[in-house]
Amino acid sequence: MAKDVSSQSDISKMKTQPDGSFKRADSSFRNFIEPGGKFEAEKGRYHLYVSYACPWATRTLIVRKLKGLEELIPVSVVSPRMGAHGWPFASVDAFPDSDVDPLYKAEHVKDLYLKADPDYSGRFTVPILWDKKHHTIVNNESSEIIRIFNTAFNDLVSAEKAKLHFYPDHLKAEIDELNDWIYPNINNGVYRSGFATTQEAYGKAVVEVFDALEKLEKILDGKDYLVGGQLTEADIRLWVTIIRFDPVYVGHFKCNFKTIRGGYPAIHRWMKQLYWNNDAFKSSTNFDHIKTHYYWSHKSINPTQIVPLGPKPHVEPL
């Protein structure tokens, strides 16, 4: 009989900490692609599994496009309706714009994890960077997958794309410093607010989200990018959360002190400029997948699974 992994796959069985706060587990597969290593850069060897709904996965989609890796690293998109078995492929849930697994005909993302490691005991998350040669997961941590995409395939892309660097040496310290507070307070802060199961844990998390947004508003005032006057991974990492804020986090995760469009003009302008002026951002964003995922999949937060129709529009014009 197949092993029961429902406590790992079913988000409704996910436990919070004893004080009701949500703590995200660390990712388990943490390899890099490098010359002479187990995983070397090759055309067609790697495959990216993502959900359009997931902010972490969307970071990888954006960098894949920016770096011109579409031909080298094909992508498959899961259905946004995450149920008892976790993320399904289109073979079992044919949601528009989702794919079947072209490599193994897996029905769920969990099948890939258990193929890579039958004893895997973590959550079955996206994104996954998959190696077709060793039939395993190279890396399932988005912050590392974007660093891999940033440099590992530079010999295989055009000189113009190779030149693009989203974590350049001279800006590393500043980017690291931003990531250090943006990740816990904003990227993961909205989840800590939404997944909290006590009033106290929610109250603490939501205040931290908005304190961080106030700080960010000052940093972005009069600027097009967070650091160094150029697009860096700090922008990409933050943007995927901000674009979901008004459509999802304000309502579903109760982050409702202010909206981005109503309360943060500098953050709003920065977000809209990237969306409307850079196709890597817009084409990686699918609001149908985003809204359906959160409102449909988190039944403990939204038992009716009704997906709201607003806000209208999802993104305001520039």
Ligand SMILES: N[C@@H](CCC(=O)N[C@@H](CS)C(=O)NCC(=O)O)C(=O)O
């Ligand atoms: N640290 C991971 C987090 C990825 C993650 O939590 N993805 C969520 C979707 S937004 C997921 O797949 N969750 C499935 C689950 O927990 O069952 C990363 O940044 O890559």
